Amino acid sequence: MSSGAVHKRPSIHDVANHAGVSAATVSKVMHGVSTVKPENVQRVFEAVERLGYRADPLASDLRRAKRRIIGAILPEFESEFFGSMVTHLERLAELRGYTLVAASSGESEEREAEILRRMQDWRVAGVVLAPVRDEHGRGGELMQAHGMTGVMIDRVLSDESFDTVSADSMSASAEVARELIGRGHRHVLVVGLGEQGACVRARLEGFRRTAEALDPKVQIDVILCESDVEPLRASIRDYFSRGERPTAVFSLFLKGTLVALSEFRRRGWHCPDDISLVGFDDAEWMSVTWPTIAAVVQPVDQIAAQAMDMLFRRIDGETGPPTARLERCQLLVRESVGAPSSGPHPGGGAGQ
Template identity: 70%
Template structure:
């Protein structure tokens, strides 16, 4: 009976050491890839590991180090391809370094964002990659600063005084979108988005508006931005079109907004790009395969994830100094949904902006 109980428990590092005839310290070195161990001892340890089915206990070793080999990731949501792909890439990069990834979504709630970062601090994560609901001044970033946590802020941020930051160059991308649309004769354009307080939303709107008006002072730009609920944006867009507005181009600041706009076009029998042009920030598979294919601003997900992880591990390993702010260039793919305006120049000449939508 005693033998069966012994076999049922999880093999320990001491079991491996006993079977291989070496010390537990030698087993630990082999498991961590230390190259100074004698080849014969490496072989014996590996044979014992295979025979016993031994797996290292990460909790036990992490407790000895005071911090676990865990990276925490907080994102607003996982429904979009952008954040889904981002988390997948961050997980791969963490595992390449021998770390595990724990991901949580704050569901676009700053209160939940704060609750999650408190829990991650309790778990003694080695570091955090934070994509905040709004910007670098939110509760999670503030809590990380107060408790001297290692972290990198990505996406909805431009720069920070404590943490390294990585995001897409939203302003430059939106400037290029404005150039393309104005260059194709569009003079009445609608911008739709979500989260007016987010740093990236503001950068996209401001960059687009400033460039369009600089190139064509007579153009009209309408802006519809809901705070957090896609349903509120959908209702606002529908009401906008119902009262007779017909811009020649729509620029959506996020992928779901692009789908909202396209759905409203089809309800009214409008064709892209004959009746209205459409371009969205963030690419998605459906935008590539639908007809017509939808023009998109493509964010460099892999570059953002790679830079974020490189900077995070540098901080974990003790690098000091001023924080670095990195902006990654986006690509503009003008697919079939963008064409030359057939509606001519609007009259009036003054920019018009609808008020932000409250939800």
């Protein structure tokens, strides 16, 4: 028998006493009820963190048909955007007394569907889904068919069955167009990975529409590849080898920005003297490399917060038509953007 002191698990009543509120108020806060006064919500969360309170999942499961588990399905975890998204979702779930179970679809709709079936078997309380394609893909259809509670994020615009939250990609790309056209760029290459995703279509449309409105004679070349970055790399290399000389490149996704930059360096081109570069999505390396790379920053924390708020409202029984939210992005103009050079890009790279 251990001689050490036995530490009692903090209860909801301990949290209530510490926060100076009732146990019912603590329960409402943990379940996301919006009628609680903001100051009381803050006191409850501070007490939860100080006491190390954790809801008893066994007791909760005995009172409801579904477990206190939130599922999250994202296309991948490697990028800073989705990696950060999982971190935010996990923190927000745990604040409500839930556990987050996250899985990667690997950009496969078949795997996405299989993971959703597993989560249905686990009787998760709700699902946050960043679909492989868009709101009309297999993931959304499967959630609706099984009557699952869910919210869709990122590659979505709006849906008839589920709440959606994503970045305002169209407005962000329009801002990129205004920046480049305003600096005198009239020949721009746009690169991306697939056009089937709602966010890719919105980014391309926002850029094209705004650029052509500012100057109808602007030349916009587009390279989109459906699968991986290697076909994109080959297409960009072939494009430049044919003699095409845009004065700026706008990448619609993070890996594309890195692919474009590596091709510039292979050819001996420098930003922004020889060519300008803007990428959608920011990463730490973009602010520490030389030159620093201009980027559209997506509001990951706001998307996660809105998604979880919507999800818990539905879990708690809120009804009504689905809500579609677009969160505003920020364009960080860094050293990789300048005015077009007066002549053709100089030589200096193999493969020209």
